Amino acid sequence: MHIFFQYPPKYSVSFIARRLKGRSSRLLREKIPELKKWWKNGLWAPGCYHGSVGHGWEVVEKYIAGQDRKS
Template structure:
């Protein structure tokens, strides 16, 4: 699927994964639900289309389409930074565990969807052993 903004039509898709610091399994309800909502809000604000998404107990998987004016690194930096800051403000238990104010581990995995087809990435995310919900962005129980 192609998207367009006022300047161009584009089809730039990325598979992105990032994990919690020390792989602590802190993304449980209601934190995981709030994280999903923050990611959706952040993506809407930057005109990033979420094709599929999944929040595990210690990681986030996303397949997104980004406008060409956003670099992949700036996209991930924005989503990780904003979500970390807002989650730690709202959930004192996270601030206590991550006293250095870093919820996410350094780095991330990113692959442009090309050699691996979009369908393969969708199936991979879909089969993360997380119950299906009504939306395309699942949260692990």
């Protein structure tokens, strides 16, 4: 999964990742109760990759947009 967004510098990347993973997991498990059968302790993997982009954000957006193409 790719997520590309801008956030205020007062928040750390780890804080944002923790919140996104926690809330999305909770919402998905509420909407799809069957998920609890397969992933009892959490929906997402414990780790993740964080990267930053300076002025090259157009390149990243193009890369992400191309990910939904089927080979």
